[in-house]
Amino acid sequence: MSQQEVDLIALGQAARAASRRLATLTAEDKNAALLMIAAEIEAQAEGVLAQNAMDIEDGRGRGLSEAVLDRLMLTPSRIQKLATGTREVAALSDPIGELIEGRVLPNGLRLNRCRTPIGVLGVIYEARPNVTVDIATLSLKTGNAVILRGGSETLRSNLALVDVIRDALQKTAVPLEAVQIISNPDRALVTQLLHLDAYVDMIIPRGGAGLHKLCRETSTIPVITGGLGICHLYVEPSADLNRAIDVIENAKVQRPSVCNALDTLLVHREVADTFLPAVAGRLGRHGVELRAHGAAWEILSGSPNAVVQEASPEDFDQEWLALVLGVKVVEDLDEALNHIQAHSTFHSDGILSNDWEHITRFVNEIDAAAVFVNASTRFNDGGEFGLGAEVAISTQKLHARGPMGLKELTTYKWVVYGDMHVRK
């Protein structure tokens, strides 16, 4: 066994011990710790900024784009947001201890199903150091210990933030080992973490498709898969077409780099001739490049304002994460449903229509984490859904689907009270 394996096992054991302590703390204890973290973030802002500045300098040296560097960068106002966000987490109600259901069984046994922490979370994330604080505080709020593994681009920033958190925890009832980070950037440690099933109860990957695939294929610990969103909107002739353009524009351009941004637009043949050039004109203002298929290509290739290329078949299996949009004309609802069934990752798909029967079929037959009727796919978000916080967006069917809030970081146990009951 290598030194690294031993280290990771020690980390796992410490996390398990911390999770047992965390499970017995009150909401007051945990909230006091969160407020202490917020104060410590403010108090140590300069130190964190200095570490982040070194990460950014390194990144620039390694040729990272300014767009990426901007995501990695911390500023005084971003640090302040971390402190404010932590206080907001403290103010959320604690899901732990909720009696989810309870009843007296016919034989007199009293059965309670109680919400409990999951135990130990392993979170693997790329870029953006604020995720370090987000995940640590949401884990703590829900009584879970967490082992963090951040991206190497912001290793110094992540370590500095975890130091700040642990400086705060030292003054509270929460054990230090509630928040641990793997400080060695060796990639082999990710694989080892994914096999730490004796100590880790759930893996949450936050990053690109490659990271999710690695976790799904390697992990012996249950994984929440998500993130990858090939999102569709289908436009029918009955829709309010002027406002439909607003929705499409919002879904595509409001934040093109995220998973709930629009990837493919399907338009009913009946309105394609006029609607597609109008969409192209609006999106062209934002520099969106269209990838148009078949009839859509015929219509748009002659359109004066459109930035358009002919789509290749693979373009419809693409999560763009950029100002690019696949466009296709469909004959009817069935063709739209078939296209979505064949190409969607079932993250966020929507219909823009005023036809009751068609909307009903779309909602019943499209099995996406979130199905939208006359609304932008951009709403698939924990904050927008009123969950108070967002840990990740799940595109799998087990445990949680769609935005994951605090409750999705919990499990339950059955507690059965008897009077020396025996089974017959």
Added chain:
Amino acid sequence: MSQQEVDLIALGQAARAASRRLATLTAEDKNAALLMIAAEIEAQAEGVLAQNAMDIEDGRGRGLSEAVLDRLMLTPSRIQKLATGTREVAALSDPIGELIEGRVLPNGLRLNRCRTPIGVLGVIYEARPNVTVDIATLSLKTGNAVILRGGSETLRSNLALVDVIRDALQKTAVPLEAVQIISNPDRALVTQLLHLDAYVDMIIPRGGAGLHKLCRETSTIPVITGGLGICHLYVEPSADLNRAIDVIENAKVQRPSVCNALDTLLVHREVADTFLPAVAGRLGRHGVELRAHGAAWEILSGSPNAVVQEASPEDFDQEWLALVLGVKVVEDLDEALNHIQAHSTFHSDGILSNDWEHITRFVNEIDAAAVFVNASTRFNDGGEFGLGAEVAISTQKLHARGPMGLKELTTYKWVVYGDMHVRK
């Protein structure tokens, strides 16, 4: 790609298509199919019995024990029970379509969280052909398509039962491909099934620890891990000790071959001298062999009626599934909690006590799927808990914990209704 891989992909595609159809069927449609299956089981009982007789003959030839053969054997009354059980599943209320929560968001979006089928289940089971019918009917009830992979010992029986089910489905709105079985006994197909993540949404293993480990380590599909139960009871001096013996006897001997049977008994030092010999006397009547550690060995080795051996350290990490019981004396509640934390699989653990503070600590600090206070561990069961049915018992933290009923075969989707809403 081998022929087998192609076959399994075809099976997966057919299951996915069937699951889409199933998701749109009404409860009436599904219940009609279940009643048809019950009738067909009765009508074709003789044919199934004939196939089962051949399985049993083969098993006897291969030297399977009579106890195992009894588990594999179908009889007219067991066939009748399958039909009756299927009618009972039809009578359960359909969880699909439940509006789990719903609200209007501040911006006017109407948010609904609706219960839906998971999609396609892969169920890998060992022995007992009745599981074929149980799983097929529970899957159908919840609108899931299922791919079955039974044990080779009852291959003919399983295939015959699936034929019966499909003969019934042919007369109903449910597509035939809702229930499929892998008929080739080649073990490589299990591995292939575990990698069929494009078509299968959840794997449920039903069998021994080896099967669960294989699934956890191999599957790229989310797995419900469970089954393995190293179950504890801890007895305090304050307990009603006469009745405590009844509970221990029930937990150990009522059905020793199952996962919720007792494996380890912890007894407080203060009462060990008198209580342990009394337990040994009662269990001795049933032929239970005790494995006693330290002080327990000292007490019991001199006890006239006890069938006892000195325990080895590994005996406390053993799921016995037989008339064997580990026994240990503990100094206090802390030692009991520490022992359980170190050795339990957190399936079913209990305390027998009349001490409020100790019971409270035990319930708070033991993080088992089911925690029992003054009751037998044998109650950890979907039927006993009033879930109406039991698919499996989960010992993992995600999705479902403890007995899984119909609801645990479902997921949900978010449906969002707007009026051309865009995100700000």
